[in-house]
Structure formats: C-alpha cells, structure tokens
Amino acid sequence: MIKNDFKDKINKINGRIYRSSGSEAGRLAVLKDYVALTKPSIIRLNAIAAFGGFWVASKWDIDWLLLLYMLIGSALTMASACVINNYWDRDLDKKMERTKNRALPTQRLKPTNVLIYGIALGIIGELVLFALVNPLTGWLGLLGFFVYVVIYTMWLKRTSTWSTSIGGISGAMPPVIGYCAVTGVVDEGAWILFALLFLWQPAHFWSLAIRRVEEYRAAGFPLLPVVKGIPRTKLQMQPYILLLIPTGILMFAYDYVGYTFLIISLLLGIVWLVHTFMGLRASDTTKWARTNFLISINYLMVVFLIMIADTNGMIG
Ligand code: HEM
Numbered sequence: 001m002i003k004n005d006f007k008d009k010i011n012k013i014n015g016r017i018y019r020s021s022g023s024e025a026g027r028l029a030v031l032k033d034y035v036a037l038t039k040p041s042i043i044r045l046n047a048i049a050a051f052g053g054f055w056v057a058s059k060w061d062i063d064w065l066l067l068l069y070m071l072i073g074s075a076l077t078m079a080s081a082c083v084i085n086n087y088w089d090r091d092l093d094k095k096m097e098r099t100k101n102r103a104l105p106t107q108r109l110k111p112t113n114v115l116i117y118g119i120a121l122g123i124i125g126e127l128v129l130f131a132l133v134n135p136l137t138g139w140l141g142l143l144g145f146f147v148y149v150v151i152y153t154m155w156l157k158r159t160s161t162w163s164t165s166i167g168g169i170s171g172a173m174p175p176v177i178g179y180c181a182v183t184g185v186v187d188e189g190a191w192i193l194f195a196l197l198f199l200w201q202p203a204h205f206w207s208l209a210i211r212r213v214e215e216y217r218a219a220g221f222p223l224l225p226v227v228k229g230i231p232r233t234k235l236q237m238q239p240y241i242l243l244l245i246p247t248g249i250l251m252f253a254y255d256y257v258g259y260t261f262l263i264i265s266l267l268l269g270i271v272w273l274v275h276t277f278m279g280l281r282a283s284d285t286t287k288w289a290r291t292n293f294l295i296s297i298n299y300l301m302v303v304f305l306i307m308i309a310d311t312n313g314m315i316g
C-alpha cells in the first residue's frame with residue numbers, strides 16, 4: 001500500500017498524471033478505462049442488431065458456433081473502431097462536458113498504449129471474421145471500420161454536416177455482417193437490414209446533438225443543429241423516420257418475419273414519427289430531444305428483439 005502511494009507520488013512529481021496500476025483498485029480502474037474506450041453500450045445494441053441479422057438469415061436453424069464466432073469477430077472489430085475513435089478525438093474530447101472525463105482527455109492512459117490496444121482488437125476481430133466466419137463478413141467489417149474511423153472520425157466529423165448520414169453506413173454494418181455470416185451473399189435481406197439501421201441513425205444522433213448543441217458548437221463540430229439550426233434539424237429527421245417505417249413492411253413482404261413484427265414495428269415507427277413531428281412545436285426542446293433519443297434506443301432494441309422472436313412468422 002505504502003509502496004503504491006509512493007509510486008503515485010513519484011508519478012505526480014514527474015509531472016505525469018498517468019495512473020499507477022500498482023494497487024488492486026488502480027488495476028481495476030485501468031481495466032474499467034480500457035473497457036469504456038470500446039463504448040460498451042453502443043457495442044451492446046450493435047451486437048443485438050448483428051444477432052438479429054444472423055437469426056433472420058438462419059430462420060431458426062441456428063449454427064451456434066458460427067453465431068459465437070460472428071459475435072466475437074464483429075464485437076472486437078467494432079470495439080477496435082471505437083477505441084481508435086477515442087484515440088483520434090482525444091484533444092477534441094477535452095472540449096466537451098460529455099467526453100472530457102474520458103481516459104485519454106484526462107491523460108489517465110497513454111495514447112500509444114490505447115492505439116496499440118485498438119489495433120490489436122481490430123486484427124483479432126478481423127481474423128475471426130475472415131477465418132472462422134467467412135471472407136464476406138471480414139470485408140464488411142473492414143468497410144464498417146473504414147467508414148467509422150477514416151471517413152467519419154478523421155474527416156467528416158470535423159468538416160461537414162454530412163458526417164451523421166455518411167457515418168451511418170458504418171453503424172448499419174453489424175446486422176448485415178450477422179446476416180451474411182449465414183447467407184454468404186448480400187441479397188435483399190441484407191439490404192433491408194442495412195436500410196433499417198442506416199435510416200434509424202440520423203434521428204438518433206441529431207436528438208442528442210440538439211440537446212448538446214452548445215457543447216458541439218464550442219468544440220467546433222459542424223453538426224446539423226450547429227450549422228443549420230435546431231428547427232431545420234427537427235425537420236430533417238422526419239424523412240429518415242418516414243422511410244424507416246417501410247423497412248418493417250419489406251421484412252414482412254419478403255417473408256422474413258410475421259404479422260407480430262409488422263404490427264409492432266409499424267406502431268413504434270408511427271409513435272416515433274409523431275413524437276418527432278411534435279418536436280416542431282415543443283416548448284421545451286431539451287426535454288423533447290432527450291425523449292426522442294430514448295425512443296430511438298428503445299425503438300431499435302424492441303424492433304430487433306421482436307424480429308428475432310417472430311422470424312419466419314414464429315409468433316404469427
Ligand atoms: C453515425 C452514427 C452514430 C452516431 C454519430 C452516434 C452518436 C452517438 C453519441 C455521440 C452517443 C453518446 C450519447 C451520450 O454520451 O449521451 C450515442 C449514444 C448511443 N448510441 Fe449512437 N451513434 C450512432 C450510431 C449508433 C448505432 C449504430 C448504435 C447501435 C445500434 C448506437 C447506439 C447508441 C447507444 C446504445 C447509445 C447510448 C450510450 C450510453 O447510454 O452510454 N448508435 N450515439
């Protein structure tokens with residue numbers, strides 16, 4: 001104990017604020033930081049989407065080992081992308097309340113270590129996808145990684161209001177990876193799942209961006225509400241949600257799911273659309289945006305869980 005306190009002091013004297021991992025508590029805190037860098041709640045929801053894609057393509061005839069490999073490979077690839085996003089954004093993350101306490105902006109971890117960690121996760125994830133799932137899922141993982149890390153994080157997030165829509169291509173990859181792990185081809189089912197996630201994302205993210213518009217402005221991110229204003233952003237969410245609703249109809253029309261999914265996805269889509277529409281006249285925009293963000297998260301979770309339960313019209 002005394003030895004660890006001494007180590008911490010030496011670190012401070014040397015002007016370093018990297019945390020000592022000598023004590024039990026210190027090691028646990030470092031571990032927590034490494035886990036947080038992977039953005040676990042985003043990976044969790046993305047993993048549900050990948051699982052849903054796999055399940056729908058399998059039509060209840062599940063290859064459990066393949067499912068496990070697909071989940072491990074895609075989760076590690078996504079974790080890698082999120083860690084490298086944290087690495088790249090470490091200076092900008094200092095400027096925002098929401099992100100300023102992360103491990104890199106506070107200098108609790110060394111950037112080089114984080115970069116190595118991110119690359120290692122990506123190499124293992126991609127090896128799992130290429131070797132144990134199929135090459136198509138490996139390429140789709142690489143595409144998702146490239147769009148999120150290079151196109152979104154390194155380029156558009158700092159320069160254009162298009163970051164959200166184009167960045168959505170990467171977020172739409174997980175269910176496609178799950179689906180293609182089974183089919184080995186990109187067919188209409190893969191495209192419908194892609195469309196579902198792609199169309200879901202702008203309203204999800206803009207709800208958050210509206211709530212935190214001043215933070216994003218101060219940090220210099222040219223997001224839609226920062227550049228074009230909140231009323232325009234509220235308006236621009238609507239075509240995405242409107243187009244999202246037919247993806248449920250297409251899933252049904254192509255016989256992937258039954259009536260239960262059709263009805264629930266339609267109802268949820270309509271609830272979200274109406275709530276978004278009401279945003280145009282909301283008196284408390286912050287409160288409205290918080291609810292809209294929560295609806296987005298719950299919409300996706302429920303739609304994918306029902307998709308899994310009602311694959312092939314199992315519920316009816
Ligand atoms: C362009 C695409 C996307 C952007 C820009 C985006 C942006 C964000 C941001 C900045 C947050 C942080 C919220 C906060 O700290 O309060 C967030 C939260 C979240 N996002 Fe997204 N997101 C995108 C796509 C996705 C996708 C594809 C998923 C999953 C399928 C997802 C799931 C989540 C979840 C679950 C949260 C809540 C995290 C928490 O509570 O810690 N997002 N999103």
Ligand SMILES: CC(C)=CCC/C(C)=C/CC/C(C)=C/COP(=O)(O)OP(=O)(O)O
Pocket residue numbers: 039042046077078081082085089099140141142144145148153170171173174
């Ligand atoms: C297959 C593959 C690798 C797909 C990638 C999927 C993926 C991780 C999508 C999530 C997109 C996302 C969290 C954007 C937020 O980043 P941000 O930088 O705006 O968030 P922040 O400000 O909280 O860091």
